[in-house]
Amino acid sequence: MPNQTEPLFKAVGLSKEFGFGRQKTLAVNQVDLALEEGEVITIVGESGSGKTTLAKMILGLISPTGGEVFFRGEPRDISTYRKKLAYWKNIQAIFQDPYSSFNIFTKIDTVLLDCIRMRGNGNLPREKKREMMAEACSFVNLKFEELTNKYPFELSGGQMQRLMIARIFLLDPKILIADEITSMIDACSRATILDMLMELRDKIGMTVVFITHDVGLAYYVSDKVYIMEHGKFVESGTPDEVILNPKGDYTKRLISDVPKIYEEWDLSTV
């Protein structure tokens, strides 16, 4: 029986080592993380700080070399493929590169139909399914009629990333991991995508984990910010605490590296 006071997702002492012997590197080092229902957290760090490795471990794509993971208060069990599929019903991800997120041989209809099937609605009549797909597409400002019989590579990067959000809309997961979802997209579409994701969060009440190197984005979206350096969380708290009044040197440096418009951007500290 799951304990009510337990957070939705909890990781204790999560670690990942790559390589062995003298080449051993500790990519993620003893990280503790708890995700409550409906909150938005952001993990910020520079390249190579272990953000994506952590995300992949949360997703169960790679197995940790140390630490424990609890989902809904119980130890996570993804030892078989069937159990993994059941786990992925609750936890989904959007990755950085929209161009490589889709199978280029499947049409967009199939992509969305798969999501409906995954929710266990595969037996619904065809009209009902089309209705659901059209609803998901209209949520992200895409027209379903224009997308049928098209392949993903016929869309622009921004459209593909929006289609990923439509997938999430159909899948209705508990946790969404958004790994650098806007870094390959231009500034104008970025605002649209973030707004859509936030709207979706309010609608289905999911937890969102943003992974980014963009401090501005972290400040804009999150309830809680974690700063990651060399596989460890060095600072955490609300965005106002961490980003407006940073304490650690690393955090200060990260923030000073972002170009700003109301303050002088100090280039001498490179």
Add this chain to the structure above:
Amino acid sequence: MAKVMLEVNELTTKYITRFKENVYAVDHVSLKVEEGKSLGIAGESGCGKSTLALSLMGYYFPPLHYTSGEIIIDGQNITGLTPDNIRKSILGTEIAYIPQAAMNALNPTQKVIHFIEDVVHAHFPDATKKEIYDLARTRFETLGLNASVLEKYPVELSGGMKQRTVIATSVILGPKVLIADEPSSALDVTSQKKVIKMLRDMMETEIIKSMIFITHELPLLYNVTDDIMVMYAGQIVEKASAEKAVFDPLHPYANGLMGAIIVPEEGLRDVKLTAIPGVPPNLKNPPEGCRFAERCKYAVPQCKVIKVSLNEIGNGRAYRCIFSEDELREFYKDAKSN
């Protein structure tokens, strides 16, 4: 008055598709960059920023074709030159170009110094290895790069380092104009800052005389360049100093872009980001009137009929809209108070 390094008059270039349709990706663009100044070009994906950059080099290859207009670099008109002449006498010495994925230019099987030798030999076949090495070493050291990089293979360098190496190499012959097309978009913020610092250093030490910087990140543009030009659907829609373009944009599209800025500064969380709805028009058959009319909040019926020209309003400012300055400012004030 400062010397004009790059002058472009009514440049138009087109892509010819495989169905023989003409797509005018750069449509009557005029610009001027003075010595020691930098110009930023902003706009969303597919608005013609990169095509403009390619066109400015005067080096056209299918499907990109030259249509009309002229490009003058430091008094020399380069429009009529053949591709061979352009490569021999213009690229590298007069004008240099850094694409977004510049780091991919490095050959993984050869040392960095070999890459530099190739560049120099293309222009000065008589240069000796010793001369080139000395030139490269002094250039790298002025730009804050370690000279040991020269003896390394590209795989030994990080992404940001590779990018900076290629940028330093592209200016080895001291070009008059440097075109930087999203040189920092693929990098994280720390490496980005190093790249920007390097571009600034190059301007200050007069290795390059002027710069055109292309990006969609407005906060970055604001910090790097003196002037900003906003492009939409192949045309210039706004031209102003960096200060004015960010804090007092006139064209509705430019104003929309400013609404999508994300910076980690106080007050951002209270502002709702406003994205511009819709998509840019298809340039195969662009709209008769204003190209932005479809997506514009303030559009009136005439917008879609009247051909709008660029209004020059002095101080180097210009915008492309049928409304007057005051009317536009009034619109934005109302939008803000709501």
